Structures are given as C-alpha cells and as structure tokens.
Amino acid sequence: MSRLRQFFTAVAAVAALAAPAMVATKAEARLTLNLGNPVVEPMPFALPTFVDEGGAGDLAAKISQVVAADLAGTGLFEQIPSTAYIQQITSFGAPVSYPDWQAINAQALVTGAVQTSGGQVVVKFRLHDVFANGEMGEGLQFVGTTDSWRRMAHKVADAVYSRITGETGYFDSRVVYVSESGPKNQRQKRLAVMDYDGANTSFLTDSASIVLAPRFSPTGDRILFTSYSSGFPQIYLMDVGSLAIRGLGEQPGTMTFAPRFSPDGRTVVFSLERGGNTDIYSLDIGSGQLSQLTNSPAIETAPSFSPDGSQIVFESDRSGNQQIYIMPARGGEPTRISGGAGRYGTPVWSPRGDYIAFTKQNQGRFHIGVMLTDGTEEKLLTASYLDEGPTWSPNGRVIMFTRQDAGGEPALYSVDVSGRNLRKVATTGAASDPAWSPLLP
C-alpha cells in the first residue's frame, strides 16, 4: 500500500512538472507576426434605399441620401454606387446575402425602412459587417415628426458612425455663424444657425448691428456673442428658443469680447478692455460676480476651457508676439505651450481634451493647426491666404473654420483632425466665425 502511494505520488509529481512544459509547447505552436503598416482609406459601404413600409413616399429616398451623405462626407467612408449592388433589398426583415455584398467589396451594409403616419415618421435601420456575416449591434429605430426627417437621418448616421468608428458622431448638430452680406464699407453681419451640413439655415439677429464670435452653450440652448449695438463691443447672451437677448458684464468705459462658456454652462470667460489694457475675466452668470483671471499689460484674449473645466487656454502677446498659454481656471501663472515660428491665436480646447486647435500666422500665410495640450506634436492642417477661428465638432474629430481668399468672400470649411478631407461647407452667402453646437438631444 505504501509503495502504491509512493507510485501515485511520483506520477503526480511527474505530471505536475510536465504540465507547464505541455502548455508552453501549445503556446509556442502559434506563428507570431507583428503587423504595423495598415492602410488608411475610406471604408466602402453599401446603403440601399430604405424600404418604404407605408406612407413614406420619397421620404425614404431622401433619408437614405442624407444618411449616405453624412457618412461619405466624413471622408472615412466611401459609398458603393447602387448600380453595383447584386442583392436588392426589398424588405427590411429579409435575410442578407453576404456573399453578394462581399463580391462588390462592401465592408459595411446599412439597410433601413421608413414609415410615416399622422405626422410621425419612424426610421429604423440595421448595420451589417459584411465580412463577418453578421450585424454590428442590433437594429434601431427613431421616431419623430415628419418635419424633422433630416434629424432622423442624422440620428441614423450618427449611430452607424459610432458603431464602426467607436466614437460618437456629430451629424445631429448645428452650427451658429456670422452671415455676411453687402459691400465692404457697409458690411452687414447677422447671426445665423444651420445644420452641420448647411441645411435648415435660419437667422437669429437682424443686420442692425455688427455681431461677432457666437458661441454655443454646452447644452446648445443659449448662444454668447459680441455685438456693436451699443457702439462698442459688448458680450450678450441669447436664448435660442425665444431669441431673447441680454447683456453680460456691462461696465461703463469697457469693451468686452471673445466670450466662451465653461463646461458646466454657469460661467463665462471673456476679454475685458479697460484703459487700453485687455485681460481675461470670468463671470458667474447666476450671481453676476466678476473675477479677473489675468493681470498683465499685454493683450490677453480668446480664452477656452478644458473639457473638465480645470484649465483655460488663451492667447497673449506678453512675450512680444501672440502665443498660446494655459492657466488654471481660477487664474494663476500661465504656461506657454506654443513655441514654433510665427504667431499663434484663437486656441480652442478639443471636446476630447487631447488637442488644442489654433490659428497660426507664419510667413504671410495662415494655418489651422492642432497640438497636444503640452504644445508638442504640432500639426498644421491647412494653409491659405486667411484661415482662422477653428471650432471643434462635438466628437473632436472635425474642425470647422473660416477661410477667405485674397479679394474673395469668407466661407466656412471643415477638415478632419488628421488633415484629410478638407471641404467647403455649404452656406447661404458669405459666412465666418463658426461655432459648433453639442450633439442635439
């Protein structure tokens, strides 16, 4: 019995010693390859016209077109022409023949259906990973009024974009900007708001006074802007729903401009000029309490909060020319982060917190660029006669800005943060000073 126990003990010991070796052999049986050179190109996708499930009429086609335009407009996706489709989607619930879509190299397939009744529109869709032979996420539907069909389409596009890229979309958002008209010596400037793609433009102010630099609140229901209605630049707050306007931080003998909300929407930072000196101040909207954040003889302006509200980036010429600085949100010693040749201005913190967009002027040309928050990895995205005033999309992926050619009219352009996909934004007439809203609820 004792020998038998010794035998089993020995067997167990041998097995214990041999097990790791067997596991190691199994692990080493895989051939390991390291891949580091991917391609960067638009993903081909197919989007058959959404199926009309009752009363939709041509609305199904319109919604399909907007969804496709949203996706293709990012530069990240490329729509495959419908003439290449092998399978025809005639029913939302019909099974998808993935080999037919693989044959035309569609990597993603969006199928959908539209139904309207009683002024309501229902839009539903499915996203398919063609080469995985399955859906990416589950089917989803949106319900709204018939008048808001474009928003329904943007919602669908946002959902598709988010599922593929892993980041939130930006299609269901709006842009407020300054619409310009008239001759140079009698320029008329009004606040206008539009969908991110230029559709649904409406004017918020008349042309009685010049307005500048509108900025959305974090919830998108209010707009800060600068107006010359008093003869001097002053900042105002507008309620988007009622278009009611009231002044902020009005003080005799001063000029206020370049306002921007804090992330919680309760504080406004802006520049205040008093006695020829410009510093940055913060104003508590509820209590009206004013705080001075900088105190130097230099011109300091264009403040912008970090997404967490703890820091402010701004421009200052305290070093002799315009550079970008960061300071605590309650004021304090600023740190210069820009260091390249030329002048830097209008810094804007990315909603994701990783980059700061800016305007750079160097050797007679203007650039829109981005840099990390410590000033490193500066990358110039554009170059032209005049590029300025960047604003971030809600997801921090796209930058919109003002471009004006020599002798031309200002217009809005957008560019991907990587520098690709530079596009002109369709606006009604000349446009400048864009400000992107957050994603609409």
Place this chain on the structure above:
Amino acid sequence: MLRAWLGRVDRSVWISGSGHLVVILWVLFGDVLFSPPPPPEPEVMSVDTLTEAEFAALEAASGGQESTEEPQDSAPPASVRPPERPEPPAAEPPPEQVAEQTPPPEPAPEPEVEPQPEEVPVAETAQPEPVPEPVAPPAEQEQPVAVIPSSVVPRPRPAQRVAPTPEDAPEEDVPEAEQVQERVAEEAPPEAPVVEQEQEATAPPEATTEVVTEATETQEAPQLAPTASKRPRSRPARPDPVAKPAEQPKPSQTATAQSPSQSQSDRAATDAALAEALGEATETPAPKPANQNSAPGRGLAANGPPMSSGEKDALRVAVERCWNVGSLSTEAQRAIVTVHVTIGADKKPVATSIELASSTASDAATRQAFEAARRAILRCGSQGFPLPDEKYETWRELELIFDKGRVGL
C-alpha cells in the same frame, strides 16, 4: 575470517567495479552525452610567395625608378600580390607571363592632364583596374554638395489612400484592384496559336505613404537633388614603400600575425554575424532572454519547419493590405490588439476561429480595432494567403499582433 575477508573484498570490489563501470559507460556513451565542442575551424588564408626578381622589381617600382625591363626570371610570378590600386605616376613593368594570362585592360579614360596609369603586375585572376581621371583634387573631408534652389516642392502626392507602398493613380479606363494584371486583348496576334481569354487590366488604387495635409502640400522644400556628386575623400596615406618590406611580416607569417585576442574577437564577431544571418534566414530557434520570447514577428512554431523571413513577410503584407484603420477612432488606432486565427489547409482563415487574445485599449476601442483586424484577415484571406504547402503545421495557428503605433495620428 572468511566473512571479514569477503567484507573487505566486497568493498574493494565495489570500489573497483564502480570505477570500471564508470569507465565503461564513459567509453560507451561519453561521446554521445558529453560530446566535446567541435574544434574551431582552422583559419585558412592564402599565402603569396615572392621571388627575388619580383621583389626587386617591386622595390624598384616603389622607389620611383622607371623601368621597362622585364624581370630576369622568366618564371611566372603567379602568387605575387601587387598593390591593389596603383598610383598614377607609378610605372611598374608588368611581367610578360602575367600580362599574357590577364585579359587586356581597359583603357584609362581620357588621359589629358595626367599620364595614363600603367599596368602593374597582377595575380592570375586579378583584373587590372583603370584609375579614373580625377576632375578635382580629392578632398580631405566630406564636402558639401551644391543643390539647385527651386520653388518646386518634392512631396508625396495627396491621395485618399495611405498605404506603406505608394501607388500612382491608375489610368482612367483601368479599374482598381488589389492584384495588378496586364491587359490581354481579345484579338490575339496572328502568330499566337492560342487565343487567350479577354482580361481587363487592373491596377492598385492610388496611394501615398503619409497623410498629406494642405499645409504640407504647400510647404516649400529646402532643396532638390544635388547638382554635383560628392567629391571623393582622399585615399589614406600609403605606408612608406621603402620601409614597407622591412616592417611587414613575412607572407608566411600572415596567418599567425594577428594577436590571439584580436583573432578571437574577430572570430566571435564573425560567429555572431553568421548566427544572426542564419537566424534571420531560417528563424532557427535561438536562446534568447525570457523577456524577448514574445518579440514580434519572431514567433516559433513547434510543430513544423520554420518559415523564412520572406514567407513571413509575404503573409504579413497580405494581411496589412486589407488592414484599414481609416475609419477608426484615434484610440482604436492606437490600440495594440493580438488576434488568434486558424488557417485551413486551403490557406483561408477559419472565420469562427478568429478571436481576440489581448488588447491595450478600452473596451469600445478594442472592439473597433478587433473588428478592423478581423475584416483584414477575412477580406485578404478570402482567396487564400500566400503560404508554403509544406509548412502547414507551422502556419496553421497564427498569432497576429496589430500595432499601428502613433504613426500618422
């Protein structure tokens, strides 16, 4: 008494027997178990001998004395090793026998300024090397190269596709495809016996190697191609030809002239380079530190013959060609995802076997990065990967590490 004697005998027999047994076992299995390392290969060098006549001729030539006389000794100086590159003014009489065995030298280019370098005694297989006519005195150090100032900017073309290998835009009537193929006309030439099936020409999609922003597109380049090549550096000063014979060791001592330490270090360096080259070529398992066991691209397959670097590169490129990160978020692009996949005997990936092994990113970014990796495997594997049939056991189970890094972000 007998018991005591046997006890003593037993002990001595045990000692003696054990010793003999060890010796016998050593004889039988010693070479197998404890084979000594093979003796180092003796270093072999060719040794040239020098006859008196050749030495005299060489000495005379190096002493600057012009002589056209042939050496008295008519024996062919087969093993004479002359200076490899003669100085232009040096006039050394080539032995006839050697000249007969040597191909006719090429004429020196345009001896306008300086006399043409004359032939020198050469070995049997050595080629006379004409000395090019220098257009300028050789520089002592590297010289700056003149460039053409120009506003023309050499830069990557902006293209919608960014790939490791740039591709020109295909012609208008040529469809894009991953595989390049030539156009085959429907009408075969008259002399062609077989009419080939019509095949459309395809070309890879236009691609550039980096994201070209508008700013970089219009950025001025500092310089273009140089207008002149670099001036050659001056040749190291030759040792004194007169003192050379006295200082140089005898040819027969050349093989052992190196100090032992230098010889050992050279051998070690040679062995290291050889081992590295062999390891690169065959991926032979080599002992390495434990923390390098997972070195990317050097995985080992225990069940099959190793794949060569070329075979692995072909597989790597085949997957990378379909690995598109353009639609991923920046976090997903930075994610390092390790994917396991089984490849069938038909060299196509088994879709259900693709699984995520590890990732460095958040769940959302990991999911997007993994899906992009899976699409790459399935798309470019749909027609089968370029893999050697005989190494199926090696590539059947793959571990692919997708790591884009921060390039292009």
